Amino acid sequence: MRDLTNRALDTAAQLGATYADVRVVRRQEESIAIKSGKVEGVASGESEGFGLRVLVDGAWGFASSSWLTSAEADRVAGVAVRIARASATALRNRVRLDDRPPAHGTYETPIEEDPFNVALETKIGLLLAADTAAGKPKGVTFTETRYDARREWKAFAATDGSYTEQTLTHVGAGVEANAIEGDEHQRRSYPDADGGPFKAAGFEFVRGLNLPDHAESLGEEAVALLSAPQCPPGRFTLILDPSQLYMQVHESCGHPSELDRVFGTEASYAGTSFLTTDKLDDGFRYGSDLIDIVADATAPGGMGTFGWDDEGVAAASVPIVREGIFVGYLTSRETAPRIGRQSGGAMRADGWNRIPLIRMTNLNLLPKPGMSLDEIVADTDEGFYLASNRSWSIDDRRLNFQFATEVAYEIKNGKKGRLFKNPTYTGITYEFWRSCDAVGDERSYVMLGTPNCGKGEPGQGASVGHACSGARFRDVQMGVGKW
């Protein structure tokens, strides 16, 4: 593979590139979808290619191809350089990268049981058992159970002499039950909807989920929700289960702390950020004293865990919020120097045919010693406990958010009680995080995340991790909209 990377880099340099990096990526995927007790689809996919990024006259160019030959490396280098020269015709500030030592080495996701070596009938058998159990209760309209595995092998080389190879393995599985009656459609899922959660792990993670053991109660709860009362509007105390809290972290902490958004480079698509750089200088209070958030690319099992990012920056844990105060961003070699820092290693690309962008790694809300999540419930006189994300939306500066969850449990005198359907809540990011008065301890701290965080043009998906333990928020607006 070094023949190809050397050829691409050498040709780019000969054509005028002052810096270039190239990634050769091979991706292998497997998916199984079960619907209402039937195997709906089994698929295997592979894709390979290389992407070359060049700096010419201070401007970026990028070209990629699925054809791994020396002639194609030359052609792609020519295209990338030509594109960079076209970029330079509309350039106001030359790109400058921070200094980092050349990267060398290998990294591999630690796994116990290779998911691609587990027999297909074993996987299907496990999933069918879960799906059948979820559909057992009377009143379930349809069930869905999914399994996905992905392995990505990638080599990174740059004109500064860097060369790394990494093998990342991610797996995920989940089961859901749907109950429909008239205009009412209720869903319950475990551990997460849409076939999640995912983890950087082997098949041992899927076995450990014990999907069949949890499935039947999902069906029962989905049916029960059909006749449950509508979640009332008003301002309430809210406890978020990790299955919802991770999405809250993702949308209202992760995205606004991406420094490229802050500098406007995503403005035309996903928007900008309220976390402008003056807030870093001023020690902006992002949340209550209980809020500690890190971007940790070294966290075990996280989908944002790796050896080096796609610019060759070594994995690190970067503080984002410390005791409620905003202290850092997700950064790249291009953006970090603009705030007087070194890259924290958050540049990630979705395969060989996309450029790296600043992406979340594992954006984790750290646990707080003191109360378990159950003890937080016991400590709450009145409120709602919300679990399992169903809908999400946030404005283009990441301030006004609204979430819906699959279920709300009423809390009365420290106990979880009856179900409420269609729960929603809304707020302003920093007001919400400042209202947090309890964060669960290590006992409920769990690594979750999403495999399809969208960003960029052309669109890119990213697998990002979020570990959290559940938390309590006071005086939150619930029950928006008309039903």
Place this chain on the structure above:
Amino acid sequence: MSDGRDPSRDQGGDGDRLDPADVLAMAERALAHAEAAGATEAEALVTADDARLTRFANSEIHQNVAESNAQLNLRFVVGRRVGVASSNRLDDEGLRRLAETAGAIARNSEELEDWGGLPEPTPIEELPAAFAQETETATPELRADGVRAVIAAADAAGVISYGSFSTAAEAIAVANSKGIRAAQRRTTSQLLTVAMAPDGGSGYAEAAAVDVGSIDAAAIGREAAAKARSTANPVSVDPGDWPVVLEEYAVVDLLSMLGSMGFSALAVQEERSFAEPGRQVGSELVTIVDDGQDPATLPMAFDYEGVAKQRVPLIERGICREVVYDAQTAARAGRTSTGHGLPAPNPYGPFPLNMAMSPGTTPRDELIAGLERGLLVTRFHYTNPVHPKLAIVTGMTRDGTFLVEGGRIVGPVRNLRFTQSYLAALAATSAVSRERRTLRGDLGGVVVPAIRVDSWTFTGSTEH
């Protein structure tokens, strides 16, 4: 490392030419491998594309990318067992391995009780309107020229521009063991920009077309810049029920969301769709069709199963008519596919990729004349279903929201959150513009007018 080249394309300058005949030949080779490996039915789908995108922010180009790829998706059937494998390793050895992999998956899968078989051939007509030479051969310099025109318009207005300019060419071929042999080439292009003013205003404009030569970059730049200037220093208004005029950029979201939540046969078969033939869901002014042959919709001659695209009336004068089918949902319903299949395996079901809402009779500029007190909305941001069966969606306004009083724009307002049934919005549609625009929706081209809706529920506000 070999010295070969991708056989799916003729090399030439920056814009490689994709030849549908070559791509179809590749699909046929894959089919032959599948049949040799024991498939009782098989389908090969090849998509080869060259996609380019020039992105700009802070009035300069900051990302500029090109991609060449060809992917083969092989559906391998043994009796009622189906396996799917895909790869972009397309030499003979790669195709042989792909057939082996797909075959092994099929043989190890459960039987599909309701497997309806691969689709039969349908007459497919040439669709020259789907392709433009200028788009296929568009250079980085052409895109940079367009971007500079947008930036110049922004500079002239004293605002900063952000956006992207993309051009793409693709060749698609489908061959199956029932005799389908379909090949087409398509091009698409899109220019979009957000302009931001130093005093907090922002504006948006977009154009999408088969032929990049038809996109007037300077005009797009001027539209966004003018709106950014007019949205400076917005004031707050209270959430609640407001009459609104939705510009075309917002109406796109209505169609895309309704398409994914309700116009699919799979959604109907799973009882999660609002669509019922004969049900009145919109006002008489609302007619929506899916028409892959309509040149205005960034058209496609056939779907990803090689079935000719049919024109499907979704809503006629406010009444639900039909939904779209792929081969499997059609077999369940005892009918034929309408040509709306996506690549297998497809748990999401068929999808309308070429929706068009019929124009009305009201001149676009007169839509707000009917608002005694209401809001003019340029576009929506980050919308997501809250209650799919009722088509309740939440999202934010963005890049230009205005208070209208006495039929005239009074001034800009801060962005608002809405939680609104899109079906209820169709029912409350009281005027439709006679002009329409081609824009890009979530998955395909969408042709939309601007509309006036008598009641829209806003449920929150933000700081800008």
